[in-house]
């Protein structure tokens with residue numbers, strides 16, 4: 001048994017917003033209340049000054065395993081997730097081979113169980129090999145435990161194929177996750193089309209390349225009834241499209257990354273910092289402000305990292321040939337706390353919705369609450385700790401963070417996964 | 430002395446920098462007109478010409494400039510360097526830099542490569558063209574040619590015409606002209622226009638004919654033929670009809686106006702032969718200016734007054 005004493009609990013699902021103690025026995029929460037007294041032999045952890053929330057979930061990460069283990073493995077990815085305060089992550093299928101069969105799903109689940117840290121929920125491919133040509137074995141993957149389906153890394157280029165995917169997925173209780181990118185428009189694009197592409201002399205990836213597919217896929221929701229989750233939205237117009245789909249009552253949700261909330265195309269200077277080369281690209285300050293507003297007004301459902309590890313040699317090269325992506329698991333919570341929660345722009349309850357409740361709902365996971373009987377999946381946050389994002393922070397095998405050098409306040413201190421302490425005073429077990 | 434350590438882009442050059450380079454180029458132009466075209470200004474200095482993308486013209490111009498300054502030079506091209514053998518550019522630069530060279534002149538396929546080189550060596554770096562980004566010495570030789578012709582740059586009106594989107598000339602020439610007080614209009618079909626002309630401080634239009642009578646300089650860009658029959662342009666014929674500079678269009682030019690082109694020209698495409706060979710076309714003057722301007726840039730970056738300019 002373990003007793004967590006004196007933390008401020010936040011959980012809008014059970015309307016808790018108060019300092020209280022939590023007792024864990026085995027995998028579950030067995031008692032929540034004030035001034036609980038430690039029993040004989042019970043470990044008591046002082047959480048005074050800390051905040052305590054249901055375990056964080058990141059529903060969009062890339063663990064590169066199998067195929068690119070030199071960038072990240074399931075084990076190192078789970079260490080990074082744990083360090084960042086997460087109990088659960090969902091992995092995108094663009095590995096090698098692509099996760100498009102039940103076997104691929106099973107492999108990841110087995111590997112993550114062996115690591116014994118954060119749980120991994122594989123997202124299966126919509127189409128075989130993510131080629132956009134033929135349906136993947138979606139049913140087989142559902143039976144092996146796939147949490148959702150996506151061809152992330154690519155938009156499904158043909159509207160007919162996407163319709164087919166969504167029709168097929170709709171027979172299962174699963175969400176189709178769309179990476180919205182019309183490659184006939186974005187081909188060769190490296191940065192936001194506009195001032196940034198002009199200034200740096202590179203091909204642009206225009207906002208319309210994303211918005212056209214967001215719009216198309218929302219139309220396909222009307223046709224197929226399939227639940228659609230729009231991945232990593234990056235523009236104000238994409239957000240507005242999702243807003244009006246929601247207003248219409250369609251089963252449409254969306255997510256945003258801290259990259260697109262807190263960085264803009266203006267951060268890419270003449271130094272051509274390749275860690276800022278991400279897909280979709282960093283947009284205008286206007287877009288970022290609109291996305292932050294969407295987070296605060298509830299139009300955006302989840303915060304995800306799109307954690308995309310790349311080895312040093314894939315980033316220490318010319319911007320035009322550098323790989324797309326930034327890691328994010330270890331900085332996501334700190335960025336949200338520093339920029340939105342601690343300045344009072346976002347409530348703790350909203351943060352819990354964005355990083356705990358909504359992703360679990362979308363991944364069809366059991367809800368986790370801070371109530372008696374719930375699985376003890378918990379994240380204890382120290383909101384006062386200050387640090388600078390640097391190489392020393394990372395458990396990830398790759399260090400390609402777009403936020404290197406950024407000062408942050410607030411980080412996960414302890415994490416419990418089904419009662420097991422996976423992060424202890426900021427150190428991964 | 431220049432305010433910059435390296436010559437990567439024209440946007441970091443001040444008007445004083447540009448004037449200093451053009452004035453110095455003027456004295457080197459005099460050297461180039463002598464029977465013995467060589468000064469000891471950079472004797473004992475080593476310059477590496479790293480051409481990761483082939484360019485006979487730019488490379489010849491740099492090599493000649495180096496020889497006339499008495500520098501020792503080493504030529505490396507994309508096909509002979511280890512860059513193509515899987516070694517990273519950073520490794521290659523560090524390896525060459527370890528041999529104590531003084532300067533890299535780099536031509537690259539990708540925007541930003543010259544900047545990456547500066548991060549891997551203490552040697553000076555000149556950008557000899559990086560992707561669609563910049564080609565600063567081209568811009569400077571253009572400014573030199575224009576200034577020779579008009580005696581000044583401020584107040585001039587310049588039209589840059591053609592494939593603006595894929596051109597590194599626009600990226601470096603337009604800002605440099607603005608710095609020197611000239612007005613620039615970009616002209617091209619919408620499929621070839623830049624996304625944010627305001628960033629260059631320019632107007633942009635597709636109406637060539639309305640611009641011609643108004644400008645002092647018509648700067649015709651080379652159209653890459655491989656981009657011709659693709660999606661961006663219906664045909665060579667139509668491009669020539671809408672954006673080609675022929676004698677009819679040239680007859681509407683202002684009194685004293687000149688025509689420039691960075692070369693190599695597609696005669697009959699963006700420019701008709703009669704225009705290219707007319708006295709108001711300064712295309713060969715640009716080529717001659719190239720050697721003098723590159724001598725000036727190398728000389729000033731490698732110590733300037735500390736060396737003796739005989």
Ligand SMILES: [Zn+2]
Nearest residue numbers: 152153179231
């Ligand atoms: Zn994606």
